[in-house]
Amino acid sequence: MQGAKPMTPILQSTLLFIFVCSVCAQSLPPSKPDGFVYGTHLIDRDSILIEAFLDPVCPDSRDAWPPLKQVLEHYGSRVRLVVHLLPLPYHDHAFVSSRAIHIVNNLNSSATFKMLEWFFKHQEKFYNAQTRNLSRNFVVNEIVKSAAKVLGRSYYGAVESGFNDRKTDLKTRVSFKFSALRGVYGTPTFFINGFVLPDAGNSVDFSGWKTILDQLIDKKRPKEENLHFFLDLVAWEFGFVLERVKLFLLFDIVVKFSDM
């Protein structure tokens, strides 16, 4: 009778391979950069990049959203926005809410911001005090129902199974890790072209954004462009004077002919 067989080298390396792969399945970096790109307009590589770190159940994130949308409307392709989700640990349902947005994004990426806006509109239902007596299951079911409302009833099953899919959990963790990596610990936090705006945790109103962005857009306009603008203006004035001279000459000719 043989005792327990010692592990063969092949078995050992197979086990090692399986172990390494199960680690790499959740390893970083992720296969796609974190963040949801807002809007569908063509991306201008020279545009100003705003990154917003938001928590779907944070009241300050909610308040920051309308002026941010106004900025995107006002500046068009000169500005682009990427939203990163940062589920804050002291908001009990921030993680499942953020996960719901990842699930919706997987199912129909055009509905991502609709889902975020749904949370901003109804987030009070998910505050800590309001959900003190509710089970986690109950809250997740509420969120599934709501996501199915945003996506369309036929998506109910898909959203529900999204919450059982480990990939959506990992994606939400990546969002959290990405925020931690960038040193973000409160929402809303904004970065412009990679640099953090002071005053994290407070929403910025439209005039605040305008002050910041107008300066940057002004700085970016090359000196030559200003010169061209000046020359165009001169040319336009000159053209105007020429037209007047032509009119006078014409008038002169007409007067001379009528005298004859």
Ligand SMILES: *[C@@H]1O[C@H](CO)[C@@H](O)[C@H](O)[C@H]1NC(C)=O
């Ligand atoms: C995806 O979402 C957008 C925006 O809500 C909607 O117009 C579109 O019909 C949806 N597409 C599908 C396949 O559900």
Ligand SMILES: *[C@@H]1O[C@H](CO)[C@@H](O)[C@H](O)[C@H]1NC(C)=O
């Ligand atoms: C939670 O339950 C306690 C005890 O039954 C009750 O006093 C409290 O009002 C409940 N809170 C909410 C938000 O329903």
